Amino acid sequence: MAFFQALGGSSRAGRVLGPALDKIIKNAAWRKHSNLVAACKAALDHLDGLADSPDLDDTSPLLGLPSAAADSLLQPLVIAIDSGSPKVAEPALECSQKLFSHGLLRGEINLQTDADDAPRSAASRLLASVCSCGGIGDEAIELAMLRVLIAAVRSPTVLVRDECLAQIVRSCYNVYLGSQSGANQLCAKLVLAQMLVIIYARVEADAMDVIRVRTVSIADMMDLSDRNLNDSTLVQAAQNFINEVMEGNEAEPLPSKSHKGEGFVSTESSEGEGAVNGGLSKIREDGLFLFKNLCKLSMKFSTQENPEDPLLLRGKVLSLELLKLAIENAGPLWRTNERFLGAIKQYLCLSLLKNSALSVMSIFQLLCSIFMGLLSRFRSMLKEEVGIFFPMLVLRILENVLQPSFLQKMTVLNLLETICQDPQIMVDIFVNYDCDVNAPNIFERVVNGLLKTGLGVPPGSVTSLSPAQDSTLRVESVKCLTGIIKSMGVWMDQQLKIGVFSPQSLEKEHSAENLTVLNGEEGTVVEYDLHSDANSELSDAATLEQRRAYKLEFQKGVSLFNRKPSKGIDFLIKTKKIGASPEEVASFLKNTSGLNAAMIGDYLGEREEFPLKVMHAYVDSIDFEGMNFGEAIRFFLRGFRLPGEAQKIDRIMEKFAERYCKCNPSSFTSADTAYVLAYSVIMLNTDAHNSMVKDKMSKAEFIRNNRGIDDGKDLPEDYLSSLYDQIVKSEIKISVDSSAPQSKQTSSINKLLGLDSIFNLVNWKQAEEKALGANDLLIRHIQEQFKAKSGKSESMFYAVTDTAILRFMIEVCWAPMMAAFSVTLDQSDDKSATAQSLQGYRYAVHVTSVMHMQTQRDAFVTSVAKFTYLHCAADMKQKNVDAVKAIVSIAIEDGNYLQESWEHIFTCLSRFEHLHLLGEGAPPDASFFTAPLTESEERSQKTLAVTSMKRKGNALQNPAVMAVVRGGSYDSASVGIKASALVTPDQISSFISNLNLLDQIGSFELNHIFAHSQRLNGDAIVAFVRALCKVSMTELQSPTDPRVFSLTKIVEIAHYNMNRIRLVWSRIWNVLAEFFVSVGLSENLSVAIFVMDSLRQLAMKFLEREELANYNFQNEFLRPFVVVMQKSVSSEIRELIVRCVSQMVLGRVNHVKSGWKSVFTVFTIAAADERKSIVLLAFGTMEKIVRDYFPYITETETTTFTDCVKCLIAFTNSRFNSDASLNAIAFLRFCAVKLAEGGLVCYDKNSDGHLGNGDASDGNNLTEKDDHAFFWLPLLDGLSKLTSDPRPTIRKGALEVFFDILKDHGHLFSSALWIIIFKSAISPIFNNPQHMLVGQVSPMHNSQYLDDDSWKSETDTLAAKCLVDLFVRFFDVMRSQLANVVAIITSFLSSPYKQYANTGMAALLHLAASLGSKLSEAEWKDILVPLKESAASMLPVFSNIIKIMQNVEVPDRNQPYSEGEQYSDHEFINDDEEEANMETASYAIVRMKNHISVQLQIVQVVKKLYEVHRKYFSAAHVTILLEILSFIASHSSEVSNESAVQLKMQKACSLLEISDPPIVHFENESYQNLLKFLQTLLTEDEFVSHELRIESEVVSVCQKILQIYLNCAGHELTDQISNTSPALHWILPLGSAKREELAARASLAVLSLQVLSSLDRDSFKRNLPCIFPLLVNLIRCEHSSSEVQHVLFVIFQSLVGPAIMNL
16 A cells, blocks of 8 residues: 655644645636746655755744755746736645744845845745735735734744835835735734734843733724724624734744744844944844834825825725834833934924924824823933923813813823823923923923813803803813822822831932932933033032922023013022023023013113124124025024114114125125115015005015115015015014913913912913924924934933922922812812812822921912801802811821821811711700710710701701801801891701701711820821811800800810820820810800810819829819919809819829829918818818828929928918918928928939029038938928018018027938038028118108017017027037127127117027037137127118208207107108108107117127127137227217217207117227227237237227327317417307216216226336327316316326336
8 A cells, every 4th residue: 555645744834834835726817827837846846855945044034944945846826916816815824824923934134135146045025025915905815914923023033124114015015005904904903003012022031032012902903993903793803813823823833943043133232232333133123123114104295186085094094003003012122222212302302392393183083192101101211302392282172271272181191190100200290391400390290281181161252162162171180180280199108108218308308409319221320410510519519409499490491581681681690590601691592492582682682782692693603604685684683673763773784784795705895785685685575564554575586675785786676586486475574482471371270260379379471381382383392402402412301209209299289280180179069070179189189288388288278178068158159068088088098297287187077076066966066165064964864855856947047047047157266257247048948958968977087086196196196186277266265155065076086195205195195185275265154164174174084094103184184274373263153163173183183193293282272262162172182282182292202392392371361360470380390390200202312303582502502311412491481481471470480480490400411411401491481581781771761660669679589599599509510600600699789779789699699609619710600700790880870860860950940849750650741841851860869869879789799709708719809809900990980970960969868858879988999998998908918919919909999098188178188289370368168968978978088098097007007198288288178077187197297207216
């Protein structure tokens, strides 16, 4: 049996070719296709003898077969396809498809070699035939061809290149454009799309064997104008076709060996393409080639003969669709390879540019889609291109409000909505354009354009839109605005979430410096060029904020220039935005976009020096070389518009002519020719192109007008004729018309919305950048820009990750957004529109809150709150209920950032709750103020009220409900202020229905806000509480309907948040405390009582918590009670506070720690209250506290004991009950006993304590023994202050208790503590200024102090005695205070009142007597020196008396004053001058007597001290005593010498019938004691006498005494009598007064003479020369006593005589 062999032999290629060739033979017509049949048979015969060769031939197109055989085997397929017969071509095509899909065909296929002499390869011929068979017109052939082509492109073993690839694309194009079958058209489109996906997937991988390529879908092709897309059958058939082509071959076995794409890669490395020579692999070269060809196909335009060629348009649309697909499938290679980027810039951008001029909707949609792809994938590499296309494609349509194409605008809005889906895009747009001075403000213009669209067509304007279209556009624009703010929020959330894990981002939260700049493919970080090279020093350190500010200020200067050119230039120079040189200003005018051309011309024509220089620099910067005159003047005038003033034109044209002739020296004879001709051309341009000119200038007239202008000669007629034709044919005009008037819609919007104040928050309004049109002139202009920038480095693109950029974005967009949202909410009832607006509000609040932009956040929240219409419930709609829901959502989700905006939220919640309660028929809150209820009673009554008044019809009878129905403004404190307005039935029915609407929001959501407060952060909860308190204050202060909703919530949230950390709770309570104080002091007594009771409830809950030692939270918590107690004028409130505090303390005494301070402060204030019941109630509680709970007082803090003592002392001042005062003092003694017994729980050894006024600065430190010093000091200080109480019993009792405590417990005190006690407690007792001021009491107030003497003398005497006793008792410990004790005692001696002096003298003597033996020499000195100082301190008293008497005129009257008119203790006022003088004189006499008495008492003190303690005195001590006596003696002489004053006093005493001041007695006693003291020293203490030279002191004192005596007798020393004086013949006898005075002084003279006579003879002899004259005068003078003469006789007899005799 013969072996059966399949057709085609055993090779794999043969198994595919054999059946196909056989089928061709069967289908072929033998006559017509004889050559084909022969070729097929020959091929079959050849195949029978061929088998797969193990040695691969790389040059063979068929796998496993030699190259020569492959050519002959493929030739029948080529002939069959070229035959034009469908029956023959179809199997050939099917075979070709299998060869490609099975990988049997291999190698490169490139038609470019066809131009050479080399023969075409078999595979190339086969593919060329396949591409050409589409012209047969058979639908099956078309589909077969498409299968072959997609298989060829898809095959990993065949590399279709260059022109062959282009031919394949054209063939598919032809099928799409020319096929009669709609299904085939769709299949061709899908095949093209699939080819692109395959090719660019290989390009990205740079390999042929891409593992998985996605199958395209019909949804990828978006040409809505394609009618085939409307037939679902065709669409499904096409989709099935492409699915079959892409998936059908997977089940068939592939060849055992697959040839990869490596064989088709050029020798250059595929990994570093562009790094050196820009070389690419063949795969990528083909992808780039295809992309360029698609761009070229998209730029084919119709001819003038057939301007609306539908096939051309369909081809253009298909090309753009494929380009869109290519961009959407572009991978990283496209963004990093320079050649691919260059292709996008050079070809695709040009295509977009040219096609933008078309108005076909499908093209515009595709352009937008392609632009979206570029924006999302290539924006960092196409910064300049995006900056041009965005205004051209998007802004041009968006900003056209009145006459837009509806479909185009919807496309743009959809594009913007798509852009917003990528949060980074909007941020990048703002950073790279709105912050770039050379780029348009894209983000700002988008937002403003959306605002204009969202506001709709202005009323009265003519528009091409129908109302429905306008409404749709408004909704979509609001949706876009919402998308923008949402994208900002999403981006912000992403960045902040990333920042949690990136410590670097937390270092500068709002820094704008961490910018990443992407430059080309390398992504290197470079510096941003802010403006120009001249500003490089600024740009190097420019931050994002600086760049944004720079641009704003620069645009401000441009805007100012467009209004006032000179001011604009000055502003820009002043702010250093441009240089100050004319060249730099000229460059600014020439190159800056946005300048008004008319203003540029106006500025250049100015005659001032600087603008003139700028104009010259401007013209000199233009190069006219090689231009003819018409071109030159056209080029010159394209940058500005000539001014209207002839002189300005003249200056500009003059300079132009000069410059043109300089650039073209051979053009004219002189510049005058160019000048005149330029003027003529300008006139011709105006004449030819001004519609107002009817009679146009002819060419002949133009030539005639220019005769003789070339230095008397005519210019060539042809030249002028050509120039005429140029001007008439093409008008001279500026390149970009920037002088168009600005839209005034913005201002009208502001007025419409009442948002002027909001927009004023934006720094300044920028001029709108003119939308770019799409025309040939514009295209050429943009192409020039591309060419100009092509030679420069790539524009730098900034990618920002710092959320601080959002601040600047919000500043730009918040006002337009709020305007759009608010107008939409206000004017539209469309649910979709209002929902979008509320969502926009929601995201706006989120972004502004997180970015801490207070003004913007508050504006958004306030706007939403107003749209709730809770203040005007009768007008509410569903959208207002949705606004309430938005408010609740804001509160829950953004609570951590709301800060001050909480107030608006709580206002809404309060009003909502009010409406809710009114609808349920609940009683008004005013019912809560009738009387304080317990919590259980309050709950029960409220429940009953709600159940009984559930019917809303009955509730509407409530006046409060009627007030709510009337409504009010949002800002009013309460609704329904206009009570006189009538309520209509419609309003009532509307109100009822609206209450039903509000049922959508349950109380759970509202309560959740307050329960959620526990999750707020520290700052947020403080702001939360502050706002709630503010709203509650508003509620409670309502004059008509006070409410407690917020107050009850305050108690709730305080309870919720009581477990927060102490620092946060302390901040919360500071706010709450201020609130409770403010409301507690309310004039509405019921409100104040209710609030105080609420505070009590909180305090009771708070006191349930344990507090550790040395904390102060309880005290802070209870402080509101203290403040209200201090400031409240209501006795009811004060009594309530005392009861509340009493209840809290007695109920929570074991938990009270730092709260004791506030408790005692409240009771201290109560002690001084005017109501007796309050005082007694407080004291009763204090009594219980001290008796039963004393250990708790100082359990944790030492200061509480101080407060307790202060409180008890305050009760001692009670004027209602003296028993309470005495009991308080007794409690103070009780406290002292407790202290002594150690009854305090703890002593704070490390506490700084309060040491009163004392310290340990003497170097002594408190010991451990004195740990309790901080308890003793306040107790003793308080008692010390009580000793000056005006009530005798209290004063005396306090003094006794004070010193008893010290005596009883002084042994517990150390020396250091005694120092502190002395300074803080003891000294103040004796520092009473009322009796310590010396010589400063006026006569008018003397009676007051004489009144005080009666009780102060007794108290001070007792105090001084107690002090000395205390000091003596604890001398060993208090020894260091000796000086202070003596100072106190001597202060008594220096008092002007003798009773004090007596006290001081007694105390000092007692002190000396008790401690004499214990005192050291220094301590005795500490006693004697103050004594001396006290004597000297009396001099001001004497001086004051002398001054008083010198100013007094004693009346010269004989009749004496009656006893009633003498100076008395009672003050009286008499207008009679004499009586006033006598009163003053009487005062001076009394003071003089007291003064003398005090001085003599000091003398007695000195005398007694010396007599008793002389054995302890050293020479230094004696010296001090001697100085005291000498000082007083001298002072007595001074007093005696005031003879004029003595006479006045004597006269006054005579009139007053009182005794004279004992002046003589004072002098006698002073000298007598001094002399006796000296005599004692001289006779009894020889050592001291010798050391102090007492003898000479004795003689000196005796001299003074004798001289005083002689002066009294009327004699002076004899040697003082001049020799020239006449001799005395007789001496007049003394008067009676003098004789009495002399008799009084006689005893002192006798004493002095006796002392002199007691001197030994030698001493007497030594001193005789100074004594003898006095003795002689004594002989001569008159004596009233014989004792003087007797002693004188003795002296002469026993001492003088012998002394003379011995001379």
